[in-house]
Amino acid sequence: MRILFVGDQAVFPADLLDLLSSMGQDWDVQRCGDASEAVARLAAEPADVAVVAPRLPDLPAATLLGQVRALRPETSRIAVIESGQAPPARIIGVAHRFLPAPLAPELLLEAVGNLEELRELLDNPALGRRIGRVEQLPPPPQLYIRLMHALEADDDASAADIARLVAADPAIAAKVLQLCNSAYFSNGRAITDLRAAVTRLGIATLRDLVLACEVFSLPGTSATDRARLQQRALLASRLAKRMLPDSSAELGATAALLADIGLLLPGVRDERQPPVDGDERPGHAEAGAYLLGLWGLPMPIIEAVAFHRAPARSSTRSFWVTGAVHVAMALAGGDEPDQDYLARTGVLPRLAAWRNYAESLTAPAALAD
Template sequence: MRILFVGDEAVFPVDLVELVSAMGIDWEVERCADADAAMNRIASAALDVVLVAPTLSDLPPAMLLGQLRALRPETSRIAVVDGGQTPPARIIGLAHRFLPTPLAPELLLEAIGSLEELRELLDNPELRRRIGRVEQLPSPPQLYLRLMSALENDDNASATQIATLVAGDPAIAAKVLQLCNSAYFSNGRTITDLRSAVTRLGIATLRDLVLASEVFSLPAAAGVDRAALQQRSLLAARLAKRMLPESSADLGATAALLADIGLLLPGVRDERQPLAEGDDRPGHAEAGAYLLGLWGLPMPIIEAVAFHRMPSRSSTRSFWVTGAVHTAMALAAGEEPDEAYLTRTGVIGRLPEWRELAESLTAPAVAG
């Protein structure tokens, strides 16, 4: 991994850069104080990860990130932003991930390490180049990530605290309430406020509804039926959650919710459609998984999204998150799951039960 820090020592202290250099056996680490030196370095050889400070002495960070995207689209771009502030609008869509100052060593190492894992999982340079060239790359779902951070820092966060956080984004809050009252989640009683939504649905379900609200608000590629995509994803999320033990149920639900996110990206192929001769576009499953990896989501989710169309390619040989997402997505789309895979992983006997569950969840949704 070739890693470049761009910015002064106030943002990237010498001891922090040295720590990163010492942590990865194959990590080659450099630092450039300004954008001009960074561009010379970027032009001379390929890089895997570039981290850019909130301010540079000679060029706006957005301009450097834009030049990096044009010259080295395969490079993962991380923007460092001041404190816990929302990323500036001018760099949203240019950076793949955002880290707050002051940089916490463990957060920085996790971010770089996860990108290394992503490259090992999806060893596809052409995929990285194509996704890297997307001019309006979807940005990480900021409210969802803030919600995750709040829950990680306070295991006992109250319904009021969670509702207050979601209410900070009125547009997303409105979409969350709309989904809460959809046929998939409503039990006949209208939910009119976020605190009631948290109390009735639970924090895990509300978190996924926030994620769905943010993701399905992204601009969609031409020809994509966003409403159908959202409906299928919500159904699959509920199915996957029921297929897994409690310890991994939330992972499965989130992965199923995001399984088809690649369809929102331009220049990808819908793998549900027959492969046309000469079509070399990346499939939507791997493209979506790569985007989620750039966002920093957990590796089990990334792997499940990458291989949900072909679960036998997964490194996990047991029926776990990937298997649940594959089966849930197939049933939600009215397709047949891979019965040979389900037989090999020892769960084929549960398929009739899962079919009935899908039908029972679909019936009220259709009626509604």
């Protein structure tokens, strides 16, 4: 895998690049001092990953990232953001992932390693080129990521701390409260403030509601379609969480919530519809998984999204996150799960109970935009 860093040694010190080179047996690590040199190198030879410093001597970082997208759309684009700052608006539209400066070695290794795993999992270069050409690729959900970082930094974060973080984005906060009072979560009791939502629903559920609000506010489909997708995703999330042990329940809930995110991307094929001869568009499951990989979500979630339509293709042979998401999405969409797969993984006798639970959940009549 070829990794190209663009920026000076103050951002990308030699010892950091040497460490990266030593960690991957086939990682070819190179550095360019400016945008012009980077464009020339990319024109001559492709790169799998481009990591761009916040400031370059000859071009704005956003301009270079746009040129990388046009020249090598299959290249994964990582923008380094100055510490303590939100990604600039122009960067959000052209970068797949953001890392804070100064670069922590463990974060950089994780980001590059995840991208390598993503390529091995999907093994579809044409998919990378097609997604890479999308001019307005949905940006990573920033509030969800801030919540994740806050929880990782402080395991004892209080309900008030989490509520304050969500309240900083009034539009998302209002949407979260609306979803908290939907039939999925309220149990007939009104939730009137974010702190009560955290206390009653738990941090994990609130985090997934934030994710749902951010993801299903993305452009690309009509408001009605987004509401329908969100409604099915919330139901599937509840179902998947029920099917898995506590140690895996959060992964399953998040993966089911995001399983159909590929439908929000342009130029993809809806795999819920019968295939049409000659349609070479990528399926929405793999396209969505590729997007989540670029965002840096955990690999079990990416794999579950990629293979939720065909769980037998997963590398995991037992019934785990991929299996739970497959069943949850089928039941939420009124489809029949793959019973041969369920029989092979030893969970077919549980299908009737899962189906009964799905029917017991009262779906909201509609979810407002």
